[in-house]
Amino acid sequence: MNTKRNYSKQWIFKTIAILLPFFILILVEIILHLCNYGYDTSLFIEDKTGKYYHLNPEIFQKYFTLQENATRENVELFTKVKKPGTFRIFALGESTTVGFPYMHNGAFPRMLKCRLQFEYPTINFEIINLSLTAVNSYTLSDFSRQLVNFQPNVHFVDVMHVFELHSPHAILDSTLFLELVHPNMKGQQLISDAFYTELKKTGLLPVLKEHDHSLSTLPKAYPDTAFDSIFGRISIWLLKKQWPFNEPIEKENPLHIKTVEEQIAGASSVKQLNWFNSMHSLYDLYKQKNDLLVNALHIMKGLCLEFPFEQEYFLLSGKLSFMQNKEQMALFYLNKANQFSPSREANSLIELMKHQQQSENLKRNL
Helix, strand or coil: CHHHHHHHHHHHHHHHHHHHHHHHHHHHHHHHHHCCCCCCCCCEEECCCCCEEEECCCHHHHHCCCHHHCCCCCCCCEECCCCCCEEEEEEEECHHHHCCCCCHHHCHHHHHHHHHHHHCCCCEEEEEECCCCCCCHHHHHHHHHHHHHHCCCEEEEECCCCCHHHCHHHCCCCCCECCCCCECHHHHHHHHHHHHHHHHHCCCCCCCCCCCCCCCCHHHHCCCCHHHHHHHHHHHHHHHCCCCCCCCCCCCCCCCCCCHHHHHHHHHHCCCCCHHHHHHHHHHHHCCCHHHHHHHHHHHHHHHHHCCCCHHHHHHHHHHHHHCCCHHHHHHHHHHHHHHCCCHHHHHHHHHHHHHHHHHHHHHHC
16 A cells, blocks of 8 residues: 555656656746747837838847847838738848848849839839848748748749859959959849849739830939949948958048048948938939939939838939939829829829820820
8 A cells, every 4th residue: 555655656756857847947938928038039020100010120139149240131111911913022132132232222122123113113012121141041941931921922032143144254253243252233233134034934923015124224224323332342342351351441542532422432331321311411412403313313213212111202203203304204203102192292293294295295296
């Protein structure tokens, strides 16, 4: 009898001994959860308005042991509720897809969006860049598994990029690359064109009936600026100053008078100015001079790509396009502005262009 009782007690004690660590762990987890300890590992979080999602700024900690090495790149919004007529693309990759060293509109996903939105003006393209510098395939795979819950039409991954066909004698050099790692603007455009070609092959987009923006005409339509080139050049100088390049920065010519673009890009490259303030400073400069209105339009078009849910930028882009007699472009931006909420100013310009077109047609028929 005592033997059975002792055996029963031993079984109870052994069970408690086995379960106790798990109980303690669960208890600690509950306490930490109630205290909001740690960070949110959700891929996306809501913005302040509650209307949009964007990449969780804490997600980077999940993939970096040393938090000071964690990269934080893009905060690009997309609608929580996917509206009819929206074509949603998620772009995954590393520093090339981020757009280094140009950043922002120097990234090929932005170039792809610019091309698509003009070729298919009735489709609302959301191209969300989720790329991070210095990550590996584990991170990209982890992202990819979660994206299916956010209704993408397609998502693409860029890790390796080879452009031998476009390089002299099939040798990668400064024709397309900056330091034989990151592509220059022309290289970024070629990547954009490659993804565009593959996207068309999927049959997900309607067959074009109007003029196709070929690669040769894309640079004219894309809003890259002098600031982008200068900022990129300075960023590469700063990169090469470090290991493993250890190259000294070239001394400036003391007789050289810096342009405004050089001054602003220089300040931005050392984080004295952020990109947003840099763009607005340049816009304020350009809009005061009639011969620089084309530059002002480039700035506004770039801001439309950066902030696709800000009506003001689309309205200003439409007005500037109208002032430069770019009617089709003006109509595109003014109609986009009206999609946010009806704009009396936008509608007035649209009606004015219609009357002008009717007058021109009447003259041709006389």
